[in-house]
Amino acid sequence: MYSMIVVDDEREIRKGFCQYFPWSDIGFNIVGDFSTAQEADEYLQHHAVDVVVTDIKMIGMSGLELIEAEYKRNRGSSFVVVSGYRNFEYARQAMRFGVQHYLLKPVRWSQIQKEFTTLHQELDQKQQVPEKENRTPESRERDEENDTIRRIKEYVHRHYEDVSLESVAAELKMNPDYLSTFFHNKTGTKFSTYLMSARMKEAARLLSKTSLQIQAVAQRVGYATANSFARTFRQYFDVSPKQYRLKGDDDE
Numbered sequence: 001m002y003s004m005i006v007v008d009d010e011r012e013i014r015k016g017f018c019q020y021f022p023w024s025d026i027g028f029n030i031v032g033d034f035s036t037a038q039e040a041d042e043y044l045q046h047h048a049v050d051v052v053v054t055d056i057k058m059i060g061m062s063g064l065e066l067i068e069a070e071y072k073r074n075r076g077s078s079f080v081v082v083s084g085y086r087n088f089e090y091a092r093q094a095m096r097f098g099v100q101h102y103l104l105k106p107v108r109w110s111q112i113q114k115e116f117t118t119l120h121q122e123l124d125q126k127q128q129v130p131e132k133e134n135r136t137p138e139s140r141e142r143d144e145e146n147d148t149i150r151r152i153k154e155y156v157h158r159h160y161e162d163v164s165l166e167s168v169a170a171e172l173k174m175n176p177d178y179l180s181t182f183f184h185n186k187t188g189t190k191f192s193t194y195l196m197s198a199r200m201k202e203a204a205r206l207l208s209k210t211s212l213q214i215q216a217v218a219q220r221v222g223y224a225t226a227n228s229f230a231r232t233f234r235q236y237f238d239v240s241p242k243q244y245r246l247k248g249d250d251d252e
Contacts, residue, residue, distance in 0.1 A: 001027055001029045001030065002029070002050040002051060002120065002123050003028075003049045003050045003051070004028050004029065004050060004053060005030070005031060005034065005040060005043065005044075005049050005052055005053065006030060006033040007035065007037055007052070007058075007066065008054070008082070008181075009055040009058045009059060014035065015033070017107075021109065021112055022222070026116055027120045028120070031162075036058060036059065036203060037054065037058055037060065037065060037066040038050070039210055040054070041061065041066055041070075044077075048078075049077060050077060050078065050123060051079070051080060051119065052070055052077050052078070052080070053080045053082060054066055055080070056083045057083070063083075064093050065082065065093065067081075067097050067152065074136075074137050076126065078101070078122065079097065079101070080101040080102075080103065080119065081099055081101065081102045081103065082103045082104075083105065097141070098137075098140065098141045098145075101119060101173070101174075102174070102178045114173055118173040145219050148182070149186055149187060151167055152179070152183060155168050155172070156178050156198050157202075160198070160202055160222050161217065161220060161221070163195065163201075165179065165191055168191075191219075198222040199223075200233060200237065202221050203220075203229070204237065204244060206220060207241055208245070214226050214229070
């Protein structure tokens, strides 16, 4: 059972979150709930917890400031942001402290169950490899970010036919806007640009290494029509798919 505190200045939301979800069924125990980040910070100075769930905008100390303070204590706590604000800057700041779980209000029960089931699995993995927790905060953050980017790219390369920002976000249990911002900040490339590039490279491989018709290649890499595929392919490689295939045959 993993310990957890909840911080939100809206009493109804805080109490509802704490009381109306069967936390013990998915392995969590709420050991405290607080209406201000200051109260939560005072508690955390004397008690180590596995998970901190917090709103962002509150009177006085913000949720981000609370996360930063606990992150710097280097106790290995995991953080979940539950906010009513769809703000890229908030997401960017949260990422600096290793936040990978960001839920937008109002949160459905199904979202809570999926998010915290994933979090429970992550905590289990941490316990299985305790030596990793001896890393510096900077090293731990970098490794977590690299692992998330790796998982995003792996998903893209497994699902050329129907991949989208939303499908990747659903797979990784991340908010789509948050994932988009995270990917751009960490790779310097927009997710849409990376996806198009990955599809074009796979298409080039299929044209060179298989005898699939161009329409079939287009479908394999997620294009509904050969025309839209050919247009994008020409923009990317400066030749048509047919010319690319013929050039490959000539090279052989």
